[in-house]
Each structure stands twice: as C-alpha cells, then as structure tokens.
Amino acid sequence: MPAMKTFPGNFLWGAATSAYQVEGSPIADGAGPSIWHRLAHTPGLIASGDTGDVACDHYRRWESDVELMKTLGLNAYRFSIAWGRVLPEGRGRVNEAGLDFYRRLVDRLLARGITPNVTLYHWDMPVALDELGGWLNPDVAQWFADYAGVMFETLGDRVPMWATLNEPWVIVDGGYLFGVHAPGHASLREAPVATHHLLLAHAAAVQRYRAGGWPHQIGIVVNLEPKDPASDSPADLAATRCSHTYFNEQYCDPLLKGRYPDGMREIYGDAWREWPAADLARISQPIDFLGINNYTRSLTAHDPVRPPVFERRVIPEGATKMINGWEVYPPGLERTLLWVKERYGDVPLYVTENGGPFADPEPVNGRVEDPLRVAVYRANLRGCRDAIAKGVDLRGYFAWSLMDNLEWNAGFSQRFGLHHVDFATQVRTLKDSGAFYREVIRTGGAALGD
Numbered sequence: 001m002p003a004m005k006t007f008p009g010n011f012l013w014g015a016a017t018s019a020y021q022v023e024g025s026p027i028a029d030g031a032g033p034s035i036w037h038r039l040a041h042t043p044g045l046i047a048s049g050d051t052g053d054v055a056c057d058h059y060r061r062w063e064s065d066v067e068l069m070k071t072l073g074l075n076a077y078r079f080s081i082a083w084g085r086v087l088p089e090g091r092g093r094v095n096e097a098g099l100d101f102y103r104r105l106v107d108r109l110l111a112r113g114i115t116p117n118v119t120l121y122h123w124d125m126p127v128a129l130d131e132l133g134g135w136l137n138p139d140v141a142q143w144f145a146d147y148a149g150v151m152f153e154t155l156g157d158r159v160p161m162w163a164t165l166n167e168p169w170v171i172v173d174g175g176y177l178f179g180v181h182a183p184g185h186a187s188l189r190e191a192p193v194a195t196h197h198l199l200l201a202h203a204a205a206v207q208r209y210r211a212g213g214w215p216h217q218i219g220i221v222v223n224l225e226p227k228d229p230a231s232d233s234p235a236d237l238a239a240t241r242c243s244h245t246y247f248n249e250q251y252c253d254p255l256l257k258g259r260y261p262d263g264m265r266e267i268y269g270d271a272w273r274e275w276p277a278a279d280l281a282r283i284s285q286p287i288d289f290l291g292i293n294n295y296t297r298s299l300t301a302h303d304p305v306r307p308p309v310f311e312r313r314v315i316p317e318g319a320t321k322m323i324n325g326w327e328v329y330p331p332g333l334e335r336t337l338l339w340v341k342e343r344y345g346d347v348p349l350y351v352t353e354n355g356g357p358f359a360d361p362e363p364v365n366g367r368v369e370d371p372l373r374v375a376v377y378r379a380n381l382r383g384c385r386d387a388i389a390k391g392v393d394l395r396g397y398f399a400w401s402l403m404d405n406l407e408w409n410a411g412f413s414q415r416f417g418l419h420h421v422d423f424a425t426q427v428r429t430l431k432d433s434g435a436f437y438r439e440v441i442r443t444g445g446a447a448l449g450d
C-alpha cells in the first residue's frame with residue numbers, strides 16, 4: 001500500500017495579516033506616519049478614497065481577533081510590525097506605547113498556544129526615512145538593522161519566527177519601477193538600487209540577529225509563481241524567460257546562491273550595476289527558512305509596450321478569474337514548491353500567504369458562502385500535502401488572510417479573508433472557507449480528501 005500522504009504533526013496551521021492593512025490608528029499613541037499612510041491621504045491613489053485610518057481596527061480589537069484565531073484552531077499567526085509605531089522617525093527615539101502594543105499581542109498569542117511569526121517590513125517605511133531617500137539611501141541597511149535590533153531586544157526571547165522583508169519584488173516593482181505603490185516612484189535607474197539595498201538590509205538584520213545570539217529562526221518572505229508561455233512564438237517564449245528571471249530568480253538567486261541571475265542586465269540594460277562580491281556574500285548568509293507567497297501562475301505573452309520585461313498576463317479560455325484578474329490555477333502552489341526544491345535544495349519552507357479575492361455575498365444568518373475560495377484552499381492545501389510527499393521540507397501554511405482588509409490600492413473592494421469584515425460595524429463573520437480551513441486543521445489534513 002502506498003504511504004499515506006499527510007502533514008507532519010508539528011505543522012504550523014496559520015493565517016496572515018499585515019500592519020497597515022488591518023491595524024487602523026496608524027498615527028495613534030505617538031506613532032510616526034508611514035509611506036502608505038501618506039499615499040492613502042493623497043487623493044486618487046486608493047480606490048474609493050479608502051485609507052488605513054480604521055481598516056479592521058485591529059489595533060483596538062486585537063484581543064477578540066486572537067480569539068477568532070483560537071476558534072479557527074490556528075497554531076500560528078503571521079503579522080507585521082509597523083516600523084513607525086516603534087520608531088516614529090524610523091531611527092533614534094523609541095516609542096514605548098508602540099512596543100507595548102506588540103508586546104501585549106505576542107504575550108497573548110503565546111498564552112493561547114499560537115506561534116507568532118513576525119515580519120519586520122511589510123511595505124510601511126516611515127515617512128521620515130523616505131524623506132531621506134528610503135530604500136535608495138545606502139544607509140538604509142543600517143537603519144533597518146537598528147530597528148530590527150530594537151524588536152529583537154523587545155521580543156527576541158519569545159518570538160520563534162522572524163521574517164525580515166515581505167515580498168521585496170513587489171516593493172520594488174510597485175514602489176520604484178511602476179510607481180503604483182508607495183513611495184510612488186517610476187524609475188528604471190532606481191529600481192535595481194532599491195533591490196540591492198533591500199537585500200543588504202535583509203542581510204544586516206540577519207547579522208544582527210546572529211550577533212545577538214537569539215535562539216530562534218530568521219528568514220525572508222518572497223512571492224513566487226510559475227511562468228508559462230502563452231504560445232510557442234519566440235516573442236512569448238522570450239517574455240516568459242525574462243519574466244521568470246525577474247519575478248522568481250531576482251531575489252532567490254542572490255539569497256540562496258550568492259549571485260544575481262544572468263538575465264538581469266538583459267532586463268535593466270545600463271541601469272543594472274555589478275555589485276561587489278562582498279555584498280553578495282553577506283546577502284547569501286544562511287537563513288533558517290524561506291517564506292513563499294503564492295496566489296496564481298502567469299501565462300505570459302510578449303507585450304511590446306511594457307518595458308523592461310515586456311510581459312503581459314493572459315487568462316486561458318474557460319479559466320475562473322479572481323476579482324483582481326488573477327487566474328485560479330490549482331497546480332500553482334505545488335509547482336512553485338517543487339521548483340524551489342529543485343533549484344535551491346532543501347531550505348526549510350513555509351507558505352506564508354495563499355488565498356484569493358472573490359465577490360463574496362454579504363453574511364446571511366451568520367453565514368458567508370464563498371465556494372470559489374473553498375476550492376482554492378482545497379486545491380492548494382492538497383498541493384502542499386503532495387509536495388511534502390515528494391520530499392519538500394514544508395513546515396507550515398498561512399492563509400491570506402485572517403480577515404478581509406485594506407488591499408493596498410484596491411482599498412476594501414477586494415476581500416481575501418477567512419472572516420468577512422463589515423467595515424461599518426467591524427463585525428467579523430466566519431466564511432465557509434474559514435469553516436473549511438478549521439476542519440482541515442482539526443483533522444490534520446484528512447478533510448482535504450484525495
């Protein structure tokens with residue numbers, strides 16, 4: 001009889017959020033504003049004029065939100081620290097009230113048997129540092145390491161999992177190359193500099209963690225997805241190869257192989273720089289885990305008017321779409337995990353985000369029917385189980401998201417939650433997908449079926 005496919009007994013079953021998307025009260029109790037607060041208050045940049053001023057009001061409702069996690073049966077929770085809550089100017093003066101918020105949250109999670117998985121940077125650079133150049137300033141690695149050091153001193157004994165950065169690719173592509181995300185720059189010259197500085201900042205924080213002798217794990221979170229050509233035309237094949245280098249290898253190669261992939265110069269031309277070997281040695285120092293965010297794949301076609309990668313996403317005939325235009329692609333997560341193992345070997349992995357936005361109905365008698373999201377979770381969790389059976393060292397899974405929240409430029413229009421949030425009343429209602437995930441957790445994966 002073939003061995004039963006199953007999840008390890010110590011598997012982490014989690015859900016994720018990030019500070020600006022859920023906390024609200026972004027400048028309360030002495031916090032300094034972030035670049036997303038600034039962007040949200042610039043008219044026209046977020047759909048419907050939405051802002052993170054209240055969001056899910058998690059800053060005030062964190063206690064009942066921890067109980068939501070408990071009811072789901074989670075044994076882990078991924079969240080991020082708002083840098084400016086802790087250091088209002090990004091460096092120097094510490095804001096104890098900000099630290100207290102995270103101290104209380106971590107202590108409560110631990111008391112409730114939920115492992116905190118803390119991300120240090122989920123896109124909310126303090127404005128004071130952005131005014132000094134943000135990710136373009138060569139001092140940013142030092143600023144970030146000093147901030148990380150404050151957090152390690154505060155919580156390093158109690159937090160078992162730290163991630164330095166969330167999705168450096170999105171930070172640069174959205175914030176420095178195309179300018180739709182904060183800080184809103186669109187510059188071919190700046191983008192590769194921001195990339196390298198992000199990786200150096202990651203490295204500096206890891207070094208700080210090791211130097212402090214903290215006893216737990218530190219890693220980084222990247223977003224990855226399979227890239228498939230939309231046709232056999234040479235142009236589509238070339239766009240797919242470039243897109244794969246740019247999206248999947250640009251960050252993983254330096255982190256895990258100590259070199260940038262060869263195709264970077266082809267993409268950036270003269271804007272690409274050769275960086276010192278010593279930098280790459282620092283960037284590739286060992287990490288304890290790699291966090292992977294995956295939502296879809298990209299069926300890629302050549303697009304002549306979209307430099308520097310010249311790619312366009314195509315949705316195949318008959319495929320289901322999420323409301324943000326992504327393809328529902330059931331094999332995507334398993335393919336991603338297998339690719340990481342094949343290219344980078346056996347680094348311990350966590351899926352740190354996975355899920356999807358759909359047009360959910362309003363709650364009726366305390367129920368929210370979201371069958372498309374249930375199907376996404378079923379397929380992707382089966383993919384995780386199958387990847388483990390194929391030898392992938394996958395140690396945990398975090399659904400995005402614990403609850404509907406501020407989806408960046410799309411505002412509150414794109415709901416990704418296991419819980420529906422009524423943003424007028426702040427009432428949370430478990431969706432069918434949340435109930436499904438709860439059952440998967442309760443049965444250790446058996447509820448996924450074959």
Ligand code: FCB
Nearest residue numbers: 018166167170400407416
């Ligand atoms: C990821 C982000 C996360 C959320 C999901 C949908 O890129 O890390 O904050 O917005 O996408």
